[in-house]
Amino acid sequence: MAQAPRDSAAAAAISVSTPASASAAAFPSPSPSFCTPSVPPSASTATSASLSCPNSFLSASSSTLSTAAQRLESISSHMASSVSSSAPASDASIFSAELVPQAPEDVLFGLMRSYRADTNPKKVDLGIGAYRDENAKPWVLPVVKKAEAILAADPELNHEYAPILGVPAFTSKAAELIIGSSSPALAEKRVSSVQTISGTGAVHMGALFLSKFYRGNRQVYISNPTWANHTQIFNNVGLPVLQYPYFDKATRGLDFDGLMKSLSEAPDRSIVLLHxxxxxxxxxxxxxxxWKQISELLKKKNHFPFFDCAYQGFASGDVARDAWAISYFIEQGFDMLIAQSFAKNFGLYGERAGCLHAVASAASLAADVNVATRVASQLAILQRSEISNPPLYGARIVAVVLNNEALYEEWKDNLRTMSGRIIAMRTALRSKLEELKTPGTWNHITDQIGMFSFTGLSPAQVLRIREESHIYMTNNGRISMAGLNTRNVEYVAQAIDKVVREVS
Structure with missing residues (x-):
């Protein structure tokens, strides 16, 4: 039986996800994107370090800009001003309601709480973004159980700190998985990877990195709609968010023309978040x-792509196919960030295993052969002050699987099991609705892909179906296809049919 990869306590804090061999290929230099301190950050230099902004990814030549400390202070001052304008008298408690108002409950987790409290035996959970098996139960992947057994049997396994940038056996294979093991970006040492607290942590770390170093237009363009957490993550680090059109309500498909128009009108060198x-x-x-047209537009506008990949292998059952857009953008010579999650495709929702990958273009490498090492050094600084060291267990599970050929192939079979069942449920739901002659068209259910479907149900219809049929979905009509099974799909179809006919 294969042994678990070791996490050496003496492993280097700065790791660059690359093979040993490397060759550099030069391309025309991109427009300036990043800056870096020309002296190491410290308390004594925080107010005087000069920053450099040449035509490369986090390059090392010099020109003077405000320091990272000053920028962060500016963000803090801005946030403080929003409170002080209506602050009570100075003798008020810091925990007073005037200073710390009650925040609204998270919508999705509030929906989960309501579902758990519902005692109706026919209740159906179509809200949570987690895979369920045919019996509506959480599914621990068989390959994950095998990896856990390998870890449990390892007599040398300990609970020492992981390196700051994460478990090397995890981050290196994670990079190969999402970028492609044969990618020139890896062979040429252009990739810097940091282990994160799942996909949320990866997006946050990328946002933090951009807030500190990006010198283009600091507005982040996100799709409308997008994952609910995106806006808050970027706002929390002082990056404003704008939306580009994405979903066409009439066709329940992609508003490609609206997307292209919006991104073409965005200021040059904007940050664009992509799924x-x-x-x-x-x-x-x-x-x-x-995707090719989007890439061409982003290159023309010198926009910076930031991919958030939470479902690799979960959409089509093919990990390479699901990462095609990322590979293509790398081929086109972008500097870019990639957030990667193993929550869905390994079923490790609570273990919080993720990565952020910074991919420098060949042009950035030509400008500085140490680009990946420098980027990794800054990611390590950010990580140290955020979480210090990432958690081990989920990363070790993924590392065991990705470093063992037999387990890796079994994992891909597990992925096909999950994606295949979801595809089957899409087909079943559409068929039931069409059999019922439910008003409207329902081909979008099978045209869409992955865990979720945008049904087109209105908030009023969603509320009615929740109250009358005890079927839980988000207010925008999004359903998790993983919540359907052969025992409840007809019940759900009948409830949708009823509410579509009765509620406009």
């Missing part, structure tokens, strides 16, 4: 030809 596969919440993905 490479299984778009959350719509389940609508661009075609490969549309």
């Amino acid at each position: 490479p596969c299984a778009h959350n919440p719509t389940g609508v993905d661009p075609s490969q030809d549309q």
Whole structure:
């Protein structure tokens, strides 16, 4: 039986996800994107370090800009001013309601709480973004159980700190998985990887990195709609968010023309957040030809792509197909960030295993052969002050599987099991609705891909179906296809049919 990869306590804090061999290929230099301190950050230099902004990814030549400390202070001052304008008298408690108002409950987790409290035996959970098996139960992947057994049997396994940038056996294989093991970006040492607290942590770390170093237009363009957490993550680090059109309500498909128009009108060198596969919440993905057009537009506008990939292998059952857009953008010579989650495709929702990958272009490498090492050094600084060291267990499970050929093939079989069942439920729901002659068209259910489907139900219809049929979905009509099974799909179809006929 294969042994678990070791996490050496002496492993280097700065790891670059690359093979040993490397060769550099030069391309025309991109427009300036990043800056870095020309001296190491410290308390004594925080107010005087000069920053450099040449035509490369986090390059090392010099020109003077405000320091990272000053920028963060500016963000803090801005946030403080929003409170102080209506602050009570100075003798008020810091925990007073005037200073710390009650925040609203998270909508999705509030929906989960309501579902758990519902005692109706016919209740159906179509809200939570987690895979369920045919019996509506959480499914621990068989390959994950095998990896856990390998870890449990390892007499040398300990609970020492992981390196700051994560478990090397995890981050290196994670990079190969999402970028492609044969990618020149890896061979040429252009990739820097940091282990994160799942996909949320990866997006946050990328946002934090951009807030500190990006010198283009600091507005982040996100799709409308997108994952609910995106806006808050970027706002929390002082990056404003704007939306580009994405979902066409009439066709329940991609508003490609609106997307292209919006991004063409965005200021040059804006940050653009993209979902490479299984778009959350719509389940609508661009075609490969549309991805090529998006890439061409972003290159023309010198926009910076930031991919958030939470469903690799979960959308189509094919890990390479689901990461095609990422590979294509790398081939086109972008500097870019990639957030990667193993929550869905390994079923490790609570273990919080993820990665952020910074991919420098060949042009950035030509400008500085140490680009990946420098980027990794800054990611390590950010990580140290955020979580210090990432958690081990989920990363070790993934590392065991990805470093063992037999387990890796079994994992891909497990992925096909999950994606295949979801595809079957899409077909079943559409068939039931069409058999019932439910008003409207329902081909979008099978046209969409991944865990979620945007049904087209209105908030009023969603509320009625929840109250009368005890079927739980988000207010925008998004349903998790994983919540359907052969025992409840007809019940759900009948409830949808009823509410569509009765509620406009």
